[in-house]
Amino acid sequence: MTAAATALIAGTPLAAQTIDVAIIGEPDTFDPMISTKDVVSIVTQHFVETLYTFDESWSVVPLLAADMPEISDDGLTYVIPVREGVTFHDGSTMDSADVKASLDRWIEVASRGRSIAEQVESIEATGDFELTITLSEPYAPLMSLLAFSNSAAAIYPEETIAPEIETVIGTGPYMLEAHEPDQYTQLVRFEDYTQPTGAAERQQIPEEIRFVPVPDPNTRVEGLLSGQFDYADGLQTEAYDRIESSDTAEPVLLEPFGWPVFAVNHKQGIMTDLTIRQAVQAALPFDDMLFAAFGDEKFFQTEGALYPEGWTWRTDAGTELYNQNDQEKAASLLEEAGYDGEPLRILTSRQYEFHYQMAEVARMGLEMAGFTVEMDVVDWATLAQNRDNPELWDIYITHSPFLPEPALISSLFSSAREGWDNPEKNEILNRFTSEADPEARQEIFAELQQIVFEDVGLIKVGNFNALQGQSAGLEGVTPSPWPAFWNAQPAE
Structure with missing residues (x-):
């Protein structure tokens, strides 16, 4: 276990630190429900969450849900327990009404939600912290759809639900602090974050995460090698040898990627x-x-x-x-x-x-x-x-x-x-x-x-x-098409 993680568990304040990430371009929305772009998923997964997520072996595990659903023998009814005590970034408390309103919107506006809309007979809050999804016919991939961060079944406060959401409010370990278009997106720790248990744990090690849009791949490589960025996404494979021979950076090869x-x-x-x-x-x-x-x-x-x-x-x-x-x-x-x-x-x-x-x-x-x-x-x-x-x-x-x-x-x-x-x-x-x-x-x-x-x-x-790159000695970032940085810790 890293020193930062030990300090977090012990309740000791973490050292102030910023993780700078070079991404391929500007997210055109912070509402992952309406986007299938990887750059949107990479950024928004830090402040918007779903009922379920994937662990490192691609198994579905609870995130905002309290447990896996109870599924009827005919595969038509999913009873989902919703976690209690979860706080949105605006200070309100999440309950099943928020989940219902969010999923209702998901099957209307999200491409993945629309793909199953005809099979969804009803979505009902059957308790303050219980949601029931009833299908007209069995749909085996439902749990994977609810877990995916791309065209995500994101959970928002009921009061903010609209065809277009101007200000996205989530429950994630980080919250949106500032956005300067074409310059950076700044996320800061959400101090009232309610930690999920098990495989979905998110340690909140960095105090701040900054995503910097860098459209030119050569500039992303040079920024990584110069120490400007702690992590860089979407690198050209020709840069592999330069990064590997560098003292400041390490290649991250996803094999096979896609x-x-x-x-x-x-x-x-x-x-x-x-x-x-x-x-x-x-x-x-x-x-x-x-x-x-x-x-x-x-x-x-x-x-x-x-x-x-x-x-x-x-x-x-x-x-x-x-x-x-x-x-x-x-x-x-x-x-x-x-x-x-x-x-x-x-x-x-x-x-x-x-x-x-x-x-x-x-x-x-x-x-x-x-x-x-x-x-x-x-x-x-x-x-x-x-x-x-x-x-x-x-x-x-x-x-x-x-x-x-x-x-x-x-x-x-x-x-x-x-x-x-x-x-x-x-x-x-x-x-x-x-x-x-x-x-x-x-x-x-x-x-x-x-x-x-x-x-x-x-x-x-x-x-x-796919080739990504990270600063030498950076720990806590699991190689992924959608790398997450809540557990990231630079080398001391």
Whole structure:
């Protein structure tokens, strides 16, 4: 146990300290319920909390809930005990009315909440500190959805609930002290924080955490190496050797991390044509795209399965359609589709430099097949705004960590911004989410992955390992796609 943690437990005041974190850009909201962006999750998880969370092994554990729910035998009723004595940052006390109002909003405005809205029959406060969720049909991933910090089922005071929340009030170990747009977000310890027990414990070691938006990845690296930042997210893999050989910093490699994805516009534009989608899938040179993005095979794997080796959900279903790199086949498909040269619009950003590098190589492969390609390169905040308007893009580039529950992959749902509303896929997805038996769910997931490839619901590029960096000797930060800093302690 660290000295700081020992002091905290003993009741000794902690030394004043600040953790400075370089993030890839400015969070465009402090309301994680309405955002799926990692940069929003990273910041807001420190001051906004959910009923449940994930431990280090991706098991769901209580956070604002007092215990795991009591689930009826038919899987339709979840009775959730709510922790007593929890204080919001405005001084009010949380009860089940706050939880009900928050979850009611979640199924209305959050992409993950909307994905299950049709299955939610009612959300009721059945006691001052008890909530009951009743479903119209079983939904196996419900607990994972309630635990995720991305499009989060966040708990706010009932009085603040509105379609748009201007001032976010949470229950977390830190509270928002100041926000200077494009400069920093300052969080300070919430002294009245009520500590959860067990795996969700949050020690509040730093007195202050500052998140600094640094859009340029090279600047994030230089700031880490100079000691300006204690932690830096989203680093280019080319910086690995420099950081490793430095006396001031250490690389943090998340292996495997996740998958870059070309998200497909199924609502309007040329990608609504299946044959055009199949032509894109056939033309893309994934090996070259990944090499351009990451430069060294220790940072990527050319693999089409939606989950890597060692994961429960691993299946090779449909992967014969992955990495065809066949521009002649793609050209034939374009001719079959009657393609007239309409531009294929790719929306991307350089704040994740590997997105842009993949897009450039993809453009060359697509043009060889006969596509006219139009690149729209914008900052990440603009991309996040423009991708919500289906008139502005045909493909946008993003990435996702490997998530513990496939139902957390929002692109699979017709309610997502991509609008993939294939009836056969919807039926498979409905069977998958309503099935409780783990082995049966694995078999259904193989069907789901098969149709992802056959209908080109989305385009996975491959697997990649993500690079972050921390100051030498920093302790208490568990490597994660969403690193948390409540237990962070710099080297003495």
